[in-house]
Amino acid sequence: MTDSHAHLASFDKAERLELFREAQAQGVARILVPATGKEDLEVVAGLPEELGKGVLVALGFHPHQASELDSGWKAKLEKLLARPGVVAVGEIGLDYHYLNSPKEDQLKALSWQLDLAREAKLPVVLHHREAWGDFLALLGPRKPLLGVAHSFTEGAEGVAVVHELGLFVGISGMVTFPRAGNVHTAAQAARLDMLLLETDAPYLAPVPHRGKPNRPAWVRLVAERVAALRETSLAELEQATDANFTALFSPDRQG
Numbered sequence: 001m002t003d004s005h006a007h008l009a010s011f012d013k014a015e016r017l018e019l020f021r022e023a024q025a026q027g028v029a030r031i032l033v034p035a036t037g038k039e040d041l042e043v044v045a046g047l048p049e050e051l052g053k054g055v056l057v058a059l060g061f062h063p064h065q066a067s068e069l070d071s072g073w074k075a076k077l078e079k080l081l082a083r084p085g086v087v088a089v090g091e092i093g094l095d096y097h098y099l100n101s102p103k104e105d106q107l108k109a110l111s112w113q114l115d116l117a118r119e120a121k122l123p124v125v126l127h128h129r130e131a132w133g134d135f136l137a138l139l140g141p142r143k144p145l146l147g148v149a150h151s152f153t154e155g156a157e158g159v160a161v162v163h164e165l166g167l168f169v170g171i172s173g174m175v176t177f178p179r180a181g182n183v184h185t186a187a188q189a190a191r192l193d194m195l196l197l198e199t200d201a202p203y204l205a206p207v208p209h210r211g212k213p214n215r216p217a218w219v220r221l222v223a224e225r226v227a228a229l230r231e232t233s234l235a236e237l238e239q240a241t242d243a244n245f246t247a248l249f250s251p252d253r254q255g
Helices: 013-025 041-045 047-051 063-068 071-080 103-120 132-142 155-165 181-189 216-230 234-249
Strands: 030-034 055-059 086-095 124-129 147-149 168-171 195-197
Touching: 013 047, 013 216, 030 086, 030 234, 041 047, 041 055, 041 071, 047 055, 063 086, 063 103, 071 103, 086 103, 086 132, 103 124, 103 132, 124 132, 132 155, 155 168, 155 181, 168 181, 181 216, 195 216, 195 234, 216 234
Parallel strands: 030 055, 055 086, 086 124, 124 147, 147 168, 168 195
Antiparallel strands: none
16 A cells, blocks of 8 residues: 655654654555655655655645745755655645735745646645635646645545546545545545545545654554445555555656
């Protein structure tokens, strides 16, 4: 199996090694680790070397840290994209819930990083929260896009919109929450060849672990719930989502 989104840099060095080994023991062969900004950019860039085969990374500035993306950090980000194991630009996007960075700064940071990804022929790992209109307005003129709308919550109608843009859909542990109908319908509506599974560790731990720090090994619980919702076998879902991950994030993918 594959965890397409886990923030291993949120854990200390010894703990992330333990989590990686635990995941491998549970059959999770690959993990994509996104950066969030200046606090973890260099740590994440070094994780493929630190943890070894099976760890791939995305580098970028999360909307919470968009205001920090100055010329110096832009230059550093461009340089780090050449590191081994870097397969995407991310986690990037818009988040109007907390507004840790002003909307204007978020829009500028996202626009610049989308252009950077296209120049580098890399996919993007996209975040959006309470910013759907501006998100689509910025992405629309750039279609077709290569990337994933991670931890997707916009239901079946939203799935159709992002697929039209060219984006995969990432389903997180929220799919196990009883009242997350929007995530349930998204998991059902996503095309099988454009669907990814994720934990978003240490966030969004699935049932029955809600309230605990999430772990990549628990992506199996996400897979089991998605398979049930789609009325398909777990084996078929695993095979498809693993192939999707390879198609989108493989280091030797042709951009």
